[in-house]
Amino acid sequence: MQSKVKLTKRQIKEDKFTTFMLNAKDRLLDTWQYWVIGIVAVILIVAAGSYYVSSQSEKTQEAASRYSRAVMEYRNGQTQLALIGLEQVVDEYGGTDIAEQARFMLGAMNFEERNYAEAIEQFQNYLDKYKQNKLNRAAAYAGIAAAHENQGNYEEAAAHFEQAFDAYPRGPLAGDYMMGAMRSYLLMGDIEKARTKLDQINAEFAGTGLANRAERLFTEMGTSAS
Helix, strand or coil: CCCCCCCCHHHHHHHHHHHHHHHHHHHHHCCHHHHHHHHHHHHHHHHHHHHHHHCCCHHHHHHHHHHHHHHHHHHCCCHHHHHHHHHHHHHHCCCCHHHHHHHHHHHHHHHHCCCHHHHHHHHHHHHHHCCCCHHHHHHHHHHHHHHHHHCCCHHHHHHHHHHHHHHCCCCCCHHHHHHHHHHHHHHCCCHHHHHHHHHHHHHHCCCCHHHHHHHHHHHHHHHHHC
16 A cells, blocks of 8 residues: 655745646636737727728739638638638738738738747738737737747747737727736746736726736736745
């Protein structure tokens, strides 16, 4: 008969902390990240329809039609066809606004499919080529951050969430990017930087639901990490 292994109080505490952190990470990653990336993706889908209706350029109309078809294929579960279609839009209609949208969607779709390395590459390609759209650039940085976070690369995640905020500090998702950075600092155990980020959130978004969520998250994860 095997003797039972008695755990020390420290081991029990560390095990509880590890379990808590993993569960907290899973709950968080299953919610906000897909909304942050998804809201910009929805904007691009709607924009494609308006381009198709209003554009006087035959080339742009054709690009928008193929982009819309790829999005529809993705909605219908034909992921590989959708990704191939978007790649073709990027390759064949590089001078159009639709090609810019297609490049971003390649990152978003790969992220949703949990192809994180490919998502990072596509979002980085977007950032390298397109400089004007602050909303999309911020979301691309956030996409890279989220992909790193899902892979446990918390230092890279925090840095890219900071870049997402800097790309559009007055944008509609700026608070979410600040909270993403705070969470990444907590996950990597840097309580001091997480506290600094929480203080910034409270200063910028005092009295809002975002600030309340940030306080609750810091209390739960920060207390367990200390």
